[in-house]
Amino acid sequence: MQSESIFKQSNFVQFWFAQIASSFAFQMLAVGMSWQIYDLTGSPLALGLVGLYQFLPQLILTLITGHIVDRYNRRLICFITRLIMGITALLLAYTNLVNSLTPNVIYLCAVLLGMARSFELPANQSIVPNLVPNNMLSRAVSAIASAREISVIAGPALGGLVFLLGAPTLYFSSMSCFLLSCILIFLLKYNYTSSSKAPVDLSHLLGGFRFIKNNKTILGCISLDMFAVLLGGATALLPIVAKDILQTDSWGLGLLRSAPAVGALLMSIYLVRFPLKHNVGKIMFGSVAIFGIATILFGFSQNLILSMVVLATLGAADMVSVVIRSTLVQLETPDDMRGRVAAANSIFIGSSNQLGEFESGVTAAWFGVVPAIILGGVGTLAVVGIWMYLFPQIVARKTLETKEE
Incomplete structure (x- = not known):
């Protein structure tokens, strides 16, 4: 079974391509929105607000999204949310065409994206474990x-180049990718059964948070990721780094945004x-420490190539943490709770990403861009040390295959 390829699972392959199209569209959209908000305002805080406005809907809607994902067809939810994101890209294209784009329009689109992603994530x-057998789940997550x-x-690299042809072209391209993803999801063969029959009360809605609280291994993993990336995430500041420190253009911003993904x-x-x-526990802590060190080096860099190298190292380290955390959550969560647990987990993810962008914008406004990035990396290293002390069971965790007591 170890030699069997995950890509022999036909339903999973179709879902995989739908993910590529949707993620491609979102990343192109992010390049355009971040570049235009900074171009319109010249404010690091405005960049942070874009992240905050994406995160707040996820925070507000967490309880209801988890319930809906557990109660209704997950394939249909993915379809509707990606359609909404495609419409958001169309709105940005239209406002650029008629020269009516303002910061408030971008903030509105950030809210719409946040609302859609609060259900989509x-x-x-939750749909992935229904597409592959459990013994292939770790490979499916990867x-x-x-x-x-x-x-x-x-997405960002091409988005930066397409942006040179005009913002409407970028947003229309993003919309097209969202629509392609919608088609692939709509045609996906997915045997849906409503798995949550429990009465809808506060105890039911809070089930995901309660599960995470009671599972110390999962609590430690996802909170480590949240605080490490919250402090160490510098992606919101990339437009400033590209324009003011590295003296490059939108294409350089696209390369910088792509580097962690490489x-x-x-x-x-x-x-x-x-x-x-x-030794997956020790590997995870080591990878987060490398993430913090790479963040510090990025803060000191004044060279585009060096910045791309350390960002690539940062991305590789983060991927190890993501795979360990995601696999543990999926394996140890019953199917009828996966929506609520995933919704609760999305708050941790949103805190580390969108709220982290706001934190980066605020600290950059207070201390300057370079000190903010370096302090974030130092904070990440501090979190690693504290979490190793607070969660020794994670340090001792050996494998991802079975639950360890």
């Missing part, structure tokens, strides 16, 4: 991650072929 995570990273590489893609391909088998 838990549905997307393959899905590789799909995302392929898109993160191609490292992550190479690592995810390796993990598909060679799944993690031993």
Whole structure:
């Protein structure tokens, strides 16, 4: 079974391509929105607000999204949310065409994206175990991650070039990719059964948070990722780094945004072929420490090539943590709770990404861009040390195959 390829699972392959198209579209959209908000305002805080406005809907809707994903067809939820994101890209294209784009329009689109992704992320995570057998889940998680990273590489790089042809062209391209993903998801053969029959009350809605709280291994893993990336994430500041420090243009921003994905893609391909088998707890802590060190080096860099190299290293290290965390959550969660657990987990992910962008914008406004990045990397290293002390059971974790008591 170890030699069997995950890509022999036809339903999974179709889902994999849908992921590429959707992730590609979102990354192109992010390049355009981040570049235009900074071009319109010249404010690091405005860049952070884009991330905050994407995160707030996920925070507000967490309880209801988990319930809906557990109660209704996950394939249909993915279809509807990606259609909404395609419409958001169309709105940005239109406002650029008629010269009516303002910061408030971009903030509105950030809110729409946040609302759509608050449903899409838990549905997307929860559907994967229904497409592959459990003994292939670790490889499936790595393959899905590789799909995302392929898109993160191609999307921002090509997006930066397409942006030179005009913002409407970029947003229309993004919309087309979202629609392609919708078609692939609509045609996906997915045997749906409503798995949650429990009455809808507060206890039911809070089930995902309660499960995470009671499973110390999962709590430690996802909180480590949240605080490490919250402090160490510098992607929100890339437009400033590209324009003001590295003296490059939108194409350079695209390359910088793609660099972490290059490292992550190479690592995810390796993990598909060679799944993690031993000392996964120590490996995860080591990878997060490398993430922090790479962040510090990025803060000191004033060279585009060096910046891309350390960002690629950062992305590879982050991928190891993502695969370990995601596999543990999927394996140890019952199917009738996967939506609620994934929704709760999305808050941790959103905190480390979108809220992290806001944190980076605020600290850059207070201390300057370079000090903010370096302090973030130092903070990540501090989190690693504290979490190794607080969660010794994770340090002792050996494998991803079975639950360890």
